[in-house]
Amino acid sequence: MTLIALLGSLEMGLIFALVALGVFISFRVINFPDLTVDGSFPLGGAVAATLLVAGWHPLAATAAAFAAGALAGLTTGWLHVKLKIMQLLAGILVMIALYSINLRVMGKPNQPLLDSPTVFGLVHLGGLPAPWVTPVVLLAITLLVKFGLDGYFASEAGLAMRATGCNPRMARAMGISTDRLSLVALALSNGIVALAGGLFAQSQGGADVSMGIGTIVIGLAAVIIGETILPGRSMAIATWGCIVGAVLYRLLIALGLNSDFIGLQAQDLNLVTALLVTVALMMPASRRWLQRQRKASAARKEVASC
DSSP states (O other), rough: OOOOHHHHHHHEEEEEHHHHHHHIIIISSSSSOTHHHHHHHHHHHHHHHHHHHHHHHHHHHHHHHHHHHHHHHHHHHHHHHHTTOHHHHHHHHHHHHHHHHHHHHHSSSEEEEEOOOOGGGGOTTTTTHHHHHHHHHHHHHHHHHHHHHHHHSSSSSHHHHHHHHHHHHHHHHHOOOOOHHHHHHHHHHHHHHHHHHHHHHHHHHHEEEEEEETTTHHHHHHHHHHHHOOOOHHHHHHHHHHHHHHHHHHHHHHHHHHOOOTOGGGHHHHHHHHHHHHHHHHHHHHHHHHHHHHHHHHHHHHHHHH
């Protein structure tokens, strides 16, 4: 794998690390299977690209992408909390609606940035080669989001949100507004995913209405791979796992696509993703099975030695 391909994989891995952090909030923290992310990811890209072309400052356009994703997440939560629509269906409804909204935002299926400034052009790192600038900026943003989430989940409000997902009945008995915290969690989750979409559009030079297809699968794959590699109950380890899982996932994909021996092609991406997720899901059970076998073997040896 060439250095350019490696940097490109690292760049994509850090962008989808943000997606994984967003998916982690909905799927793991509040136990809400939210499919909105397949729409909020391109929504962030569409909003950021459209505003950049309109002359907005890159930071303002990126912040607007986050806000648009948060609004999409609030809509999903409102459908579930207020209208009592089941979680999966609420996410699907918003995801479908966002396809048309993204077309409305851009006015066409795609929006190239052309020579519009981006957040990556705002950073000048003396002596650093140009191909390294984007990964370094993405790493800084990803770490900022990661440590921000760690701090939030260690606060009283964050602990209440975690209690909402862990045991909502007990949380309500303790006076926690589970409905309100669910809305906040979904807004935060989709806001981070839309932020990733906005950064993706700026790094790739444009936004496309179909760029969100499979985002939820990639986010889940990163979360599951990260949990397998870095098992632990602390929130800090879990968020590190999301980042490591996303980067490792993209590196494995790039290795497969750039390897003549493996011979994978671009159309094999979803198949490889499904296989990686399947293997990652099997690993915890396989680890427990091996531990039981070791204990059984140790017990047999102890009996035989008596």
